[in-house]
Amino acid sequence: MPKVFEVPDGYQISKHAEDEELFMFLKDLYAAQGPDSMMGGRWSRSLVSSELKSSALLALRDQVGYLRSMILYKTLPDGFEITILGTAKPHRNKGLMRCLIGCLQDLARSSKRRIFLEVHQQNPVAHDFYEELRFQRRGLRTGYYSDGADAILMDWRPELSEGPSQA
Numbered sequence: 710m711p712k713v714f715e716v717p718d719g720y721q722i723s724k725h726a727e728d729e730e731l732f733m734f735l736k737d738l739y740a741a742q743g744p745d746s747m748m749g750g751r752w753s754r755s756l757v758s759s760e761l762k763s764s765a766l767l768a769l770r771d772q773v774g775y776l777r778s779m780i781l782y783k784t785l786p787d788g789f790e791i792t793i794l795g796t797a798k799p800h801r802n803k804g805l806m807r808c809l810i811g812c813l814q815d816l817a818r819s820s821k822r823r824i825f826l827e828v829h830q831q832n833p834v835a836h837d838f839y840e841e842l843r844f845q846r847r848g849l850r851t852g853y854y855s856d857g858a859d860a861i862l863m864d865w866r867p868e869l870s871e872g873p874s875q876a
């Protein structure tokens with residue numbers, strides 16, 4: 710199956726990060742969202758450490774080696790569950806997350822798994838982005854986030870992903 714993603718110039722794929730490095734990345738990610746952050750959960754150092762032990766990481770590093778974009782996901786029998794994803798603010802809109810999702814979609818296609826995730830109901834950038842990549846709404850988890858907002862449940866299935874508009 711041909712790859713449907715390209716690694717943007719000046720970046721390289723990485724599957725490893727140190728606990729502290731990921732913690733600092735997530736801290737900056739939340740800080741960039743502002744005080745009324747729509748993103749749920751708080752990532753303590755211990756939570757980051759335990760998530761890194763039980764999850765897989767797909768990331769892009771810049772030429773100097775700094776982490777700039779990442780997906781943390783768990784491999785379940787029926788699919789990959791994305792726990793958290795994000796791109797450092799100065800590196801957004803350069804196709805980094807499109808590349809990482811494309812990479813995960815390749816893995817999902819070859820292992821016949823779906824990909825599922827939750828998105829905050831007031832995060833239209835992320836929601837529209839997933840729809841563009843052919844994720845579909847599957848339900849709602851009410852009051853899921855710490856601000857009381859609902860989570861939209863979405864998934865992507867390899868068998869529904871073929872077609873000309875794929876990135």
Ligand SMILES: CC(C)(COP(=O)(O)OP(=O)(O)OC[C@H]1O[C@@H](n2cnc3c(N)ncnc32)[C@H](O)[C@@H]1OP(=O)(O)O)[C@@H](O)C(=O)NCCC(=O)NCCS
Pocket residue numbers: 738748778794795796797800801802803804805806807808827828829832834835837838841
């Ligand atoms: C959503 C997010 C992960 C996208 O990452 P990114 O690396 O900028 O994504 P890409 O550059 O690959 O862009 C993919 C698409 O997202 C959309 N997009 C990205 N940034 C956008 C913005 N500021 N406004 C509107 N659309 C935007 C565009 O449709 C873009 O498609 P295009 O390449 O055809 O223009 C990033 O904005 C982010 O980290 N947000 C904060 C964390 C977050 O919301 N995580 C999701 C939790 S579910």
